[in-house]
Amino acid sequence: MPPQSATPPRHIAIVMDGNGRWAKARHRPRSFGHNAGRKAVREVVEGCLRQGVRTLTLFAFSSENWQRPQEEVGALMELFMRALDKEVEELHDQGVRLRFVGDLGAFDTPLHKRMLAAMTRTAGNDKLHLNIAVNYGGRWDIVQAARKVAEAVVRGELHINDIHEQQLDQGMCLAELPPLDLFIRTGGESRVSNFLLWQLAYAELYFTETLWPDFDQASLQHAIEDYARRERRYGRVSEQVNQTRSTPG
Numbered sequence: 001m002p003p004q005s006a007t008p009p010r011h012i013a014i015v016m017d018g019n020g021r022w023a024k025a026r027h028r029p030r031s032f033g034h035n036a037g038r039k040a041v042r043e044v045v046e047g048c049l050r051q052g053v054r055t056l057t058l059f060a061f062s063s064e065n066w067q068r069p070q071e072e073v074g075a076l077m078e079l080f081m082r083a084l085d086k087e088v089e090e091l092h093d094q095g096v097r098l099r100f101v102g103d104l105g106a107f108d109t110p111l112h113k114r115m116l117a118a119m120t121r122t123a124g125n126d127k128l129h130l131n132i133a134v135n136y137g138g139r140w141d142i143v144q145a146a147r148k149v150a151e152a153v154v155r156g157e158l159h160i161n162d163i164h165e166q167q168l169d170q171g172m173c174l175a176e177l178p179p180l181d182l183f184i185r186t187g188g189e190s191r192v193s194n195f196l197l198w199q200l201a202y203a204e205l206y207f208t209e210t211l212w213p214d215f216d217q218a219s220l221q222h223a224i225e226d227y228a229r230r231e232r233r234y235g236r237v238s239e240q241v242n243q244t245r246s247t248p249g
């Protein structure tokens with residue numbers, strides 16, 4: 001598959017939805033769908049590496065997902081453990097930096113430890129920044145960033161008049177990474193589901209009926225091509241955007 005000629009999105013985030021329905025259509029348990037979803041994660045990582053996307057953030061487990069049947073939550077935790085044991089070395093060899101973002105303290109010690117070890121192991125890599133959002137919620141992210149700002153005020157390091165977007169931005173989970181360019185949701189629902197709320201401000205949204213286990217490199221390329229056709233105006237009018245494009249330097 002040839003790489004895209006246009007500049008690829010710097011940062012893609014994906015809500016990987018549809019594992020359960022994919023499994024149901026095959027008369028299999030939901031965990032079967034999640035397992036197939038793991039293979040789609042591999043596909044998309046390969047696709048990003050090929051197409052020069054430098055940052056990929058995947059929503060693997062929301063703070064609301066704890067409410068699912070205990071059996072499914074247990075199967076997902078098992079899956080994360082297995083994925084970490086099997087995939088980290090290969091990701092490392094491919095130059096992928098792995099980060100888990102979210103409230104990690106809620107996970108069992110063995111899983112938590114593996115997450116930390118995987119982050120340490122891959123910390124020096126820079127080819128692709130792969131962020132896995134687990135026990136993550138967009139509102140939680142904003143609250144924890146606000147708490148950091150409040151703490152700086154209490155310590156006397158920051159004056160209340162000096163609180164601007166930038167101060168909050170710096171406290172968000174993905175602070176030092178490029179801004180989110182493209183948000184993808186598979187599985188046919190058109191909602192954001194408490195994913196990167198703050199970071200979505202100027203992202204392009206792409207919704208597809210494809211169920212996550214069927215999402216492959218061609219699907220990713222399709223989404224990127226769709227993104228390449230968008231005009232990003234950031235509040236300006238079309239003529240201004242085109243003028244900026246044609247002005248040299």
Ligand code: FPP
Binds near residue numbers: 022187
């Ligand atoms: C949503 O589909 C999917 C999840 C809650 C889990 C996502 C997990 C994976 C893709 C597993 C692999 C991940 C990693 C990082 C190894 P759903 O169950 O809500 O599907 P439905 O809407 O069809 O019921």
